[in-house]
Amino acid sequence: MINNLLRGLLYVVIFVLLQVLFLNNIHFFQVATPFLYLFVILKLPLGESRLTILLFSFFTGLFIDLFANTAGMHAFATTFAGFCREPLIQLCRNKDDLPNGLLPSAKVFGASGYFRYAASMVLIHHTMVFGIESLTLFDPIFLTIRIIGSSLLTFSLICIIEGFNVTRLRSGE
Numbered sequence: 001m002i003n004n005l006l007r008g009l010l011y012v013v014i015f016v017l018l019q020v021l022f023l024n025n026i027h028f029f030q031v032a033t034p035f036l037y038l039f040v041i042l043k044l045p046l047g048e049s050r051l052t053i054l055l056f057s058f059f060t061g062l063f064i065d066l067f068a069n070t071a072g073m074h075a076f077a078t079t080f081a082g083f084c085r086e087p088l089i090q091l092c093r094n095k096d097d098l099p100n101g102l103l104p105s106a107k108v109f110g111a112s113g114y115f116r117y118a119a120s121m122v123l124i125h126h127t128m129v130f131g132i133e134s135l136t137l138f139d140p141i142f143l144t145i146r147i148i149g150s151s152l153l154t155f156s157l158i159c160i161i162e163g164f165n166v167t168r169l170r171s172g173e
Contacts, residue, residue, distance in 0.1 A: 011039070029149075032152070035129065036161075038081065041057050041085065042121055044085075044103075044104075046098055050086060061075035061077060062075045076132060077132070080124065088121060092117035093113055106165075118155060118158050122158065126151045130150070
């Protein structure tokens, strides 16, 4: 329990700093911006209470909002993604009952299950962020391009990080 809490807090600090200092300044073709801090919510342990997930998601998004001056957009999007997390886990996992405390990964869910879970969470989160940011459907094609481009970029970075995690597990650590 304490290890999971400390790991979660360390992930929040690292990924919020990474997002605020570097990733918020990346805009590929003025369309795609990676939001890698979503990885923190993806990797929360299985079996955590919904309230814990929602609070953790909200405060992660709130920290991003405080540093990025985005007035609650990320807090809402991460809270909504945290709300959708448990049903997505139920849909994407291969085994019926997994023990509590495991971290979602390609090893636990199987590669296809984990990547469906991660892609769904990223798409939900990015739809909320860019939907709130635009507050209109004046240019739905550009909005869709931004959602898809940023989702692909974020999902690619998550896959790279998860690839390092799988490599580390295979090497015996």
